[in-house]
Amino acid sequence: MPVILATDLVVFFIVACVLYIAFKAYGDNYVSTIWKELKRRPLTLVSIFLLALYLSVATADSIRWRDSIKDPDGNDTISEAGKKLYSPKALSLLDRTLSGLRSNTEKSFSAPLATLQFTKETIELEGGTRVRDYPPLKYPSTHLFGTDKVGGDVFFAAVKGIRTGIVIGTGATIIMIPFAIFFGVMAGFFGGRVDDLIQYIYTTLSSIPGVLLIVAFMLIFGTEGYQGGLITDKDLIYGFFVPNDRLFWLCLILGITSWTGLCRLIRGETLKLRELEYVQAARAFGVPKLIIAYRHIVPNILHLALITFVLLFSDLVLAEAVLSYLGIGVGPETGSWGNMINTARLELSREPVVWWNLVAAFVFMFALVLPANIFADAIRDALDPRLRKGGK
Amino acid sequence: MLNYIIRRILYAIPILIGVNLITALLFFYVNTPDDMARMMLGEKRLTPAAMENWKSEHGYNLPLFINTKEGGAGILTQTIFVQKSLPLLWLDFGKSDRNNLDIGEEIKKRMWPSLAIAIPTFLIAVTVNIFLSMIIAYFRGTYIDSWGILICVVMMSVSTLFYIIGSQYFFGKTLRLFPISGFDTGLSALKFLILPVIIGVLSSIGGSVRFYRTVFLEEINKDYIRTARAKGLSEGKVLFKHGLRNALIPILTNIVAVLPLLFMGSLLIENFFAIPGLGSFTIDAINSQDFAIVRSMVYLGALLYVLGLILTDISYTLVDPRIRLE
Numbered sequence: 001m002p003v004i005l006a007t008d009l010v011v012f013f014i015v016a017c018v019l020y021i022a023f024k025a026y027g028d029n030y031v032s033t034i035w036k037e038l039k040r041r042p043l044t045l046v047s048i049f050l051l052a053l054y055l056s057v058a059t060a061d062s063i064r065w066r067d068s069i070k071d072p073d074g075n076d077t078i079s080e081a082g083k084k085l086y087s088p089k090a091l092s093l094l095d096r097t098l099s100g101l102r103s104n105t106e107k108s109f110s111a112p113l114a115t116l117q118f119t120k121e122t123i124e125l126e127g128g129t130r131v132r133d134y135p136p137l138k139y140p141s142t143h144l145f146g147t148d149k150v151g152g153d154v155f156f157a158a159v160k161g162i163r164t165g166i167v168i169g170t171g172a173t174i175i176m177i178p179f180a181i182f183f184g185v186m187a188g189f190f191g192g193r194v195d196d197l198i199q200y201i202y203t204t205l206s207s208i209p210g211v212l213l214i215v216a217f218m219l220i221f222g223t224e225g226y227q228g229g230l231i232t233d234k235d236l237i238y239g240f241f242v243p244n245d246r247l248f249w250l251c252l253i254l255g256i257t258s259w260t261g262l263c264r265l266i267r268g269e270t271l272k273l274r275e276l277e278y279v280q281a282a283r284a285f286g287v288p289k290l291i292i293a294y295r296h297i298v299p300n301i302l303h304l305a306l307i308t309f310v311l312l313f314s315d316l317v318l319a320e321a322v323l324s325y326l327g328i329g330v331g332p333e334t335g336s337w338g339n340m341i342n343t344a345r346l347e348l349s350r351e352p353v354v355w356w357n358l359v360a361a362f363v364f365m366f367a368l369v370l371p372a373n374i375f376a377d378a379i380r381d382a383l384d385p386r387l388r389k390g391g392k
Numbered sequence: 393m394l395n396y397i398i399r400r401i402l403y404a405i406p407i408l409i410g411v412n413l414i415t416a417l418l419f420f421y422v423n424t425p426d427d428m429a430r431m432m433l434g435e436k437r438l439t440p441a442a443m444e445n446w447k448s449e450h451g452y453n454l455p456l457f458i459n460t461k462e463g464g465a466g467i468l469t470q471t472i473f474v475q476k477s478l479p480l481l482w483l484d485f486g487k488s489d490r491n492n493l494d495i496g497e498e499i500k501k502r503m504w505p506s507l508a509i510a511i512p513t514f515l516i517a518v519t520v521n522i523f524l525s526m527i528i529a530y531f532r533g534t535y536i537d538s539w540g541i542l543i544c545v546v547m548m549s550v551s552t553l554f555y556i557i558g559s560q561y562f563f564g565k566t567l568r569l570f571p572i573s574g575f576d577t578g579l580s581a582l583k584f585l586i587l588p589v590i591i592g593v594l595s596s597i598g599g600s601v602r603f604y605r606t607v608f609l610e611e612i613n614k615d616y617i618r619t620a621r622a623k624g625l626s627e628g629k630v631l632f633k634h635g636l637r638n639a640l641i642p643i644l645t646n647i648v649a650v651l652p653l654l655f656m657g658s659l660l661i662e663n664f665f666a667i668p669g670l671g672s673f674t675i676d677a678i679n680s681q682d683f684a685i686v687r688s689m690v691y692l693g694a695l696l697y698v699l700g701l702i703l704t705d706i707s708y709t710l711v712d713p714r715i716r717l718e
Contacts, residue, residue: 204410207701209693211659215678216415216690220423314549321551322660328678341553348561349572362554370549377545 002065003090003231004241006248010171011062037382044378047371054162054368061163064092088230098156104139106151112356115140146356154357158364160335165368168320169313171251176259177305184263188270189293206260217253218328222246227331246331254316262308266301273297303383310376314369337361400705404698408481411694416477419687425452431681432489450489451475485688490680495688505575506657506669509585513592514654518647520593525604530631547598555595556664563587573665588661604643611639641711649704652696
């Protein structure tokens with residue numbers, strides 16, 4: 001039985017966009033010229049490869065389904081109402097592929113690729129004598145990044161953080177871009193009262209410091225709905241869709257706090273485009289205003305939206321870790337690097353030091369944010385060389 | 393000038409009223425006083441009487457915008473919006489929900505530790521970043537330039553959490569140079585301040601140096617720089633005497649905008665170093681779900697931001713005579 005979270009749609013949408021753009025890159029057009037521009041730098045190519053790798057892991061982690069509960073004879077269990085019963089765990093394709101890592105848990109901490117546990121325990125030897133020593137691991141030398149406090153594989157936890165990172169980094173911008181385009185073009189194109197009102201709205205919203213607005217929003221909305229982990233019947237509609245997903249709320253509020261910059265940018269660009277000859281000509285022909293805005297303005301500001309999309313990505317991924325650390329990010333049961341750092345925050349003060357949890361989270365995050373930054377710079381240079389001057 | 397400043401301040405009022413409306417909607421309409429009472433009392437002691445009691449104790453037992461039970465002006469004034477939300481406009485923050493603390497007093501007390509970290513961090517960061525970016529701009533087009541930018545991008549890609557946890561471990565635990573966390577009064581607070589300041593500066597380098605470099609490079613390609621070179625001035629003199637002054641205009645005005653927000657402190661650093669400033673005040677409020685404090689901080693943050701915008705506009709007119717007061 002498939003389960004689709006609201007945030008899965010974000011991942012699927014991104015994959016669809018990437019495939020579409022890749023498809024367009026063949027043939028002689030705008031996309032292929034940009035691709036040629038990007039291809040020139042080897043660093044950009046490496047970044048694209050890494051980003052694609054992360055995206056495919058995130059996709060594999062977004063395709064999930066629930067198994068039916070089997071009775072000892074191997075038949076499906078049927079409830080009294082005549083419905084088939086499903087396990088509350090919706091395992092993703094990634095969970096199933098890496099099922100070895102997921103289920104091979106130890107008792108407690110163990111160092112990377114160790115054969116013995118990290119903490120001492122009282123062990124009963126064959127002769128009945130008891131000694132305090134490091135017990136052997138159940139699955140020695142298999143944990144690439146060691147295990148955490150409850151014995152879970154750290155590498156697996158870090159891989160599970162990939163989907164959350166990608167969803168946060170893309171979801172917020174995907175949600176806000178249509179609104180930013182709509183309001184920005186309206187404000188710039190129509191001017192007057194409409195412009196005043198829209199400017200007032202975004203100045204007001206942007207004057208509330210982002211973190212505090214996110215705090216307020218998540219305290220109020222984030223505590224209900226699906227928090228990650230087990231799926232209950234009240235989360236589901238139509239038996240497979242989970243609309244009220246905490247991660248989705250987080251994307252939404254991050255979108256609300258970040259749309260104002262893009263809206264302002266688009267308004268300014270529209271003001272310029274409005275005066276160009278071809279727009280004036282369309283006006284002289286008597287083309288309705290809304291159609292001019294849709295046909296002549298919107299296509300010419302789309303590159304701004306794309307640049308903002310890639311520039312915001314790394315900021316959002318970093319913000320997720322901070323917010324989850326503060327306890328207002330993703331739910332505690334959602335695998336994320338912020339949650340890993342939060343649970344491991346005191347491990348460096350242990351003696352001897354437990355470092356692998358933190359290092360794994362930071363390395364995985366860094367390996368996403370650095371390529372994203374490099375890719376964003378390349379995209380910006382390729383799409384709009386003028387922007388290179390204007391700051392970040 | 394005075395005329396301009398007054399007009400600019402008047403323009404800020406509708407924005408602050410808008411912020412006030414947003415916070416009122418979020419904290420009183422979406423999250424009703426009933427929800428708050430439920431959260432504060434917990435499941436165990438939850439009875440309708442206890443809820444009403446809690447609400448009247450904290451002044452939440454009124455309708456949100458319109459009170460139909462009252463006559464005359466009471467229709468509007470005897471409401472949560474006027475009693476609880478509007479006073480924020482004249483900085484009357486009221487009492488906290490959890491311990492009945494006077495939030496205004498608490499803010500006055502806690503802003504000093506925040507400022508003790510924020511001001512040195514800010515000053516050192518600006519100096520270091522401008523200096524570094526000028527060096528990179530001086531060596532533009534060379535390996536130093538390209539490696540410098542790469543290092544900036546790498547530093548931007550590292551999470552602030554890593555800077556904090558890593559420095560606490562390295563400087564605090566391994567080298568034992570500074571205490572790992574804590575705070576004191578007077579001069580003895582100094583040793584607690586060094587590490588947070590270092591971290592604040594470190595985490596700002598990547599983004600700022602890259603930004604300042606583009607500002608400098610933009611300035612370097614202008615005509616007056618070419619003239620200065622043609623006069624036979626040395627490259628250093630051209631850059632530091634002529635270039636820096638003009639490049640400072642966008643940089644300074646950018647900086648002025650964040651000045652008022654220094655009051656708020658840094659949520660993360662104050663939390664990690666157990667500094668009793670406004671940042672940790674906010675975090676504690678988040679953890680105990682004290683909405684009165686969160687609401688006050690949201691409003692205070694917006695107020696300081698708007699103040700920053702006004703200061704930016706004024707500083708523009710001060711440093712750049714070409715900009716007229718219109």
